[in-house]
Amino acid sequence: MATGWIAPLGPEVDAFEAELAAYAGREHAVALSSGTAALHLALLTMGIGPGSVVLTSSFTFAATTNAITYTGATPVLIDADAEGAISIELLARAIEDQRAKGADLRAIVPVDLLGHVVNHEAIAELAEASGLRILSDAAESFGAVHSGRPSASFGEAAAVSFNGNKIMTTSGGGALLTDDGDFAQHVRYLATQARLPVLHYEHKDIGYNYRLSNLLAALGRAQLERLPAMMERRRQLRLAYKALLADVPGVTFFAQPDGADGGVDHDNFWLTSILIDPAVAGVTRDQLIAHLSGHNMESRPLWKPMHAQPVFQHLDSYVDGTSDRFFEQGVSLPSGSVLTDEEVARVLDTVGDFFRAAA
Numbered sequence: 390m391a392t393g394w395i396a397p398l399g400p401e402v403d404a405f406e407a408e409l410a411a412y413a414g415r416e417h418a419v420a421l422s423s424g425t426a427a428l429h430l431a432l433l434t435m436g437i438g439p440g441s442v443v444l445t446s447s448f449t450f451a452a453t454t455n456a457i458t459y460t461g462a463t464p465v466l467i468d469a470d471a472e473g474a475i476s477i478e479l480l481a482r483a484i485e486d487q488r489a490k491g492a493d494l495r496a497i498v499p500v501d502l503l504g505h506v507v508n509h510e511a512i513a514e515l516a517e518a519s520g521l522r523i524l525s526d527a528a529e530s531f532g533a534v535h536s537g538r539p540s541a542s543f544g545e546a547a548a549v550s551f552n553g554n555k556i557m558t559t560s561g562g563g564a565l566l567t568d569d570g571d572f573a574q575h576v577r578y579l580a581t582q583a584r585l586p587v588l589h590y591e592h593k594d595i596g597y598n599y600r601l602s603n604l605l606a607a608l609g610r611a612q613l614e615r616l617p618a619m620m621e622r623r624r625q626l627r628l629a630y631k632a633l634l635a636d637v638p639g640v641t642f643f644a645q646p647d648g649a650d651g652g653v654d655h656d657n658f659w660l661t662s663i664l665i666d667p668a669v670a671g672v673t674r675d676q677l678i679a680h681l682s683g684h685n686m687e688s689r690p691l692w693k694p695m696h697a698q699p700v701f702q703h704l705d706s707y708v709d710g711t712s713d714r715f716f717e718q719g720v721s722l723p724s725g726s727v728l729t730d731e732e733v734a735r736v737l738d739t740v741g742d743f744f745r746a747a748a
């Protein structure tokens with residue numbers, strides 16, 4: 390504030406972009422007002438619009454599907470595999486089927502759900518074989534590593550989010566990451582009201598006001614420094630939950646590679662989520678949520694899939710019941726990195742009591 394750089398641009402934005410690109414293993418980063426804005430402008434930059442069809446994961450937060458819809462394109466929804474990622478098998482079937490119907494297929498938007506990075510190698514192979522582009526929705530996976538690479542380094546471009554609920558935050562914000570300088574430049578141009586570089590404000594395209602403010606970029610730089618410590622704190626909590634619930638029948642951990650088995654890949658430990666099979670456990674995820682809520686502790690069901698949402702249920706979808714089951718059985722446990730040791734102990738006791746009472 391003291392420097393006077395209160396405008397939505399300035400040296401903190403430039404520095405944040407450079408640090409983000411370095412962290413994510415990319416040539417370019419464009420800091421934006423949200424992850425949704427990053428998805429929207431990336432799709433526009435890929436030339437996606439009315440008449441285009443975009444394949445995406447049904448098991449996601451609405452922002453992914455919303456962004457595709459903003460461009461005038463039509464989303465096609467693909468169910469999840471056993472790990473919650475877009476199913477390669479259903480994706481291949483959808484490409485074949487949509488092509489047979491004459492759809493103008495353009496791109497795949499895979500989603501790193503709950504910080505778990507998708508199988509980018511298989512998706513890239515399929516995309517290449519069918520001439521499709523890849524925009525990675527890495528909104529939830531900043532900090533995660535797949536095949537030894539940062540999550541946002543995959544795809545032609547990747548969108549990340551710094552919303553208040555994500556692993557690191559600028560209170561609200563996001564970024565577009567890519568190795569293509571022209572791509573980044575076009576996103577930056579659209580995000581700045583498509584203002585041409587002349588003094589008198591000349592415009593030949595419709596633009597958007599989507600840049601991140603300089604003040605929030607300063608917050609982002611401080612958060613980025615703390616990211617490794619925040620991830621480690623959440624990793625410890627993950628390991629404590631795993632120890633606590635290892636032998637509870639009917640409870641499984643939602644696919645979350647944590648490197649504990651010596652592997653190099655890990656998610657970002659953003660949330661620890663479990664599936665409760667009521668037929669085996671004798672309790673439901675709603676009962677656990679109610680029990681925790683009774684002790685003033687917040688937990689949440691996993692995302693309700695898009696093919697089951699009133700606003701999107703008319704869309705073409707390729708589903709086999711997997712994400713419906715995740716929604717019915719899944720719950721994200723208290724996972725915040727600001728929880729004190731005492732609070733963590735209280736949460737673990739409360740979760741443990743619930744399953745002991747059920748046994």
Ligand SMILES: *Cc1c(COP(=O)(O)O)cnc(C)c1O
Nearest residue numbers: 423424425450452528550552563
């Ligand atoms: C949070 C989120 C977004 C959108 O990010 P915002 O910064 O909130 O606009 C997009 N996709 C997924 C999967 C998300 O979880």
